[in-house]
Amino acid sequence: xxxxxxxxxxxxxxxxxxxxxxxxxxxxxxxxxxxxxxxxxxxxxxxxxxxxxxxxxxxxxxxxxxxxxxxxxxxxxxxxxxxxxxxxxxxxxxxxxxxxxxxxxxxxxxxxxxxxxxxxxxxxxxxxxxxxxxxxxxxxxxxxxxxxxxxxxxxxxxxxxxxxxxxxxxxxxxxxxxxxxxxxxxxxxxxxxxxxxxxxxxxxxxxxxxxxxxxxxxxxxxxxxxxxxxxxxxxxxxxxxxxxxxxxxxxxxxxxxxxxxxxxxxxxxxxxxxxxxxxxxxxxxxxxxxxxxxxxxxxxxxxxxxxxxxxxxxxxxxxxxxxxxxxxxxxxxxxxxxxxxxxxxxxxxxxxxxxxxxxxxxxxxxxxxxxxxxxxxxxxxxxxxxxxxxxxxxx
Ligand SMILES: [Zn+2]
Numbered sequence: 001x002x003x004x005x006x007x008x009x010x011x012x013x014x015x016x017x018x019x020x021x022x023x024x025x026x027x028x029x030x031x032x033x034x035x036x037x038x039x040x041x042x043x044x045x046x047x048x049x050x051x052x053x054x055x056x057x058x059x060x061x062x063x064x065x066x067x068x069x070x071x072x073x074x075x076x077x078x079x080x081x082x083x084x085x086x087x088x089x090x091x092x093x094x095x096x097x098x099x100x101x102x103x104x105x106x107x108x109x110x111x112x113x114x115x116x117x118x119x120x121x122x123x124x125x126x127x128x129x130x131x132x133x134x135x136x137x138x139x140x141x142x143x144x145x146x147x148x149x150x151x152x153x154x155x156x157x158x159x160x161x162x163x164x165x166x167x168x169x170x171x172x173x174x175x176x177x178x179x180x181x182x183x184x185x186x187x188x189x190x191x192x193x194x195x196x197x198x199x200x201x202x203x204x205x206x207x208x209x210x211x212x213x214x215x216x217x218x219x220x221x222x223x224x225x226x227x228x229x230x231x232x233x234x235x236x237x238x239x240x241x242x243x244x245x246x247x248x249x250x251x252x253x254x255x256x257x258x259x260x261x262x263x264x265x266x267x268x269x270x271x272x273x274x275x276x277x278x279x280x281x282x283x284x285x286x287x288x289x290x291x292x293x294x295x296x297x298x299x300x301x302x303x304x305x306x307x308x309x310x311x312x313x314x315x316x317x318x319x320x321x322x323x324x325x326x327x328x329x330x331x332x333x334x335x336x337x338x339x340x341x342x343x344x345x346x347x348x349x350x351x352x353x354x355x356x357x358x359x360x361x362x363x364x365x366x367x368x369x370x371x372x373x374x375x376x377x378x379x380x381x382x383x384x385x386x387x388x389x390x391x392x393x394x395x
Contacts, residue, residue: 013049014393015393016039016041016045016048016049017049017052017053017393018390018391018392018393019039019040019041020035020039020041020046020049020050020053020059021053021058021059021078021390021393022390023035023038023039024059024076024077024078025078025102025386025390026205028077028078028103029062029075029076029077030075030076030077031065031067031073031074031075031076032046032047032050032073032074032076033073035050035076050076054076057079057082058078058079058082058102059076059077059078059079060076060077060078060079061074061075061076062075062076062077063075077103078102078103079102080101080102080103080105081101081102082102083101083102083146083147083148083389084099084100084101084102084107084140084142084146084147084148085099085100085102085147085148085149085150085151085382085383085385085386085389086098086099086100086133086136086147086149086150086151086188086382086385087100087150087151087152087153087198087377087378087379087380087381087382087383087384088129088132088133088150088151088152088153088378088381089153089195089198089375089377089378089381090125090129090152090153090154090155090195091155091195091221091222091336091377092114092120092155092171092221092222092223092272093113093114093221093222093286093287093288093336094111094112094113094114095111095112095114095125095128095129095132096109096110096111096132096375096377096378097109097110097111097128097129097132097133097135097136097378098110098136098375098378098379098382099136099137099139099140099142099147100379100382102386104206104379104382104383104386106375106379107136107139107140108135108136108137108139108140109136109375109378110131110132110135110136110139111132112128112131112132113286119172120168120171120172120173122173122176122181126181126182126185129152129182129185130182130185130186133150133185133186133188144186144187144188147188148189148385148386148388148389149188149189149190149191149384149385149388149389150186150188150189150190150191150385151190151191151192151193151198151380151381151382151383151384151385152178152182152190152191152192152193152381152384153192153193153194153195153197153198153199153377153378153380153381154166154168154178154192154193154194154195155168155170155171155194155195155223155225156168156169156170156171156173156194157169157194157239157244158192158193158194159175159239163177163179163180164177164178164179164180164192165177165178166178166192169258169259169260170223170246170257170258170259170266171223178192179192189385189388191384191385191388192384193381193384194225194227195219195225195377195381196217196218196219196225196226196227196243196245197227197234197380198376198377198378198379198380198381198383198384199217199219199227199334199335199370199372199376199377199380200215200217200219200226200227200228200229200234200332200380201227201234201380201383201384202372202376202377202379202380202383203217203332203334203370203371203372203376203380204217204229204234205383206372206379207332207370207371207372207376208330208332208334208368208369208370208371208372209229209330209332212229212232212328212329212330213229213231213232213329214229214230214231214326214327214328214329214330215228215229215328215329215330215331215332216228216229216243216319216322216326216328216330216331216332217229217332217334217370218245218319218322218331218332218333218334218335218338219334219335219338219377220269220270220271220315220333220334220335220336220337220338220341221270221271221335221336221337221338222270222271222272222287222337223246223258223266223270223272224245224246224265224266224269224270224318225243225244225245225246225335226243226244226245226246226322227243228243228326228328229328230326245265245318245322246264246265246266246270247259247261247264247265247266248264248265248318248321249261249262249263249264249265250263250264250265250268250314250317250318251263251268251314254267254268255267255268255273255277258272265314265315265318268310268311268314268315269311269314269315269318269341270337271287271288271291271336271337272287274291274294274307274311274337275287275290275291275294277307277310278294278303278304278307280294280297280303280304287337288336288337288340291337291340291341292340294307294308295308295340295341295344298344308341308344308345309348311341311345312341312345312348312349312351312352313348313352314352315341315345315349315352316348316349316350316351316352316353316354316355316356317352317353317355317356319331319349319352319353319356319357319367320352320353320354320355320356320357320362321356321357323353323357323358323361323362323365324357324358324361327361327364327365328365329364329365329366330365330366330367330368331353331365331366331367331368332368332369332370333346333349333367333368333369333370334369334370334372334374334376335370335374335377336374338369338370339369339370339373339374342369343369346367346369349367350367353367
């Protein structure tokens, strides 16, 4: 009986610590009064937890803020130096490795392009991740003990069995045991998720999705992915996959898709497909530059402009389907290609989405660009080990 009581008190204390840490992590800076209002904890509980977390060096006093009529209030925030997290974006055209402090400020990054983007040799990608981990540690002058964990965002479906398996049907990975393979290169704690989901989590917490309860995040690079935010958190399907948006059919019997089916959205609006539809030779050395060239050319070339018009129509039709199915309050377009296309085509994409969805549902949503840039997948991946840290209440 006594043990159970002690356990309950300990659980309560851990819960209070986690509530304060989550609140400070997501808001960046808050006073004790604001923490109390945001967490529902009493002023006395907040004072106790804050004292404990300051003593342990996890949070710090960051300065004073004026308050209405009263004494200036002391602001609190995460201690950036307490620990660090690393996010890895395994993309179709490049591998990004970024190191962040506890306030999610980027402290170092390494990027490697894939020489042959169509071939995602597991050994090559593993080598890039391993080099990247070593590079960001060296650049930031940190050793492994300073790192709380590494999050990895990958294309495709993550299956969590006794080991993590990645099924990247269009990426050329068939049940790749990425966790086991990466374990040979690092002893750091590892977490994995789909890249569209990590981007979605980053935009939800720190970017265009802030405050949204129901949203769809669309990631367009070479291919197309999405993640669903339902009730304020990322929706997971039965086998931890959801929202393979690139492979909904937008043209029955249409263009052949990399997944083997015909008429998928990805066969029209993924960067690889757009460039294929364009069919013009390019001097650009990679897809990112080639797409930028196409977008530039659209000012003078009717053919290029037509390709982009079609891209907006297909993408808008796909978004219209998402709006009809999920009734999101916000649709966020990101990924390197999504951001390039959106900068020019957003009004056309919105118009096509309006034409392809029910009026009442379209009126309830807004379609916007991601705010965190093409690095959002790596930033989101780095939130995975942060999540583990905050849920264990910083211990
Ligand atoms: Zn497909």
